[in-house]
Amino acid sequence: MEWTLEVVVVPVSDVDRAKAFYADQVGFTLDHDVTPAEGVRIVQLTPPGSGCSVVFGRGAVPDMPPGSLKGLQLVVNDLPKAHAMLTERGVEVSEIQVHGMGTWDGEADLNNVGFVHFADPDGNGWTVQQITARR
Incomplete structure (x- = not known):
């Protein structure tokens, strides 16, 4: 199932x-x-x-404090492109981060380790991760 x-x-x-x-x-x-x-x-x-x-x-959705949802994660296959799209659309988004290495240098492979973060106007937190190949 x-x-x-x-x-x-x-x-x-x-x-x-x-x-x-x-x-x-x-x-x-x-x-x-x-x-x-x-x-x-x-x-x-x-x-x-x-x-x-x-x-x-x-009226029909659970009553939760606005902005209390954290850790939502989206996955893309091209993080720099996603970062550029969000920035162009006016979303305040973090710099591209490489897990364990800090800010992306523009060269490191981002597969499974590249992330950016943003929040909606209420503060609900989102992460975008690059995954181009899965095990």
């Missing part, structure tokens, strides 16, 4: 601001923004190529 992670709830304080950040700046695809009942709004977005989405809203 397979178990797949399909949705992660991201706690936000402002649904419209979070929707704009994830869709317009980070580049996630908007799956839906629905209001199925009075006082209920659900926004779901998916990173390009991912089988797992993020969801936030009001």
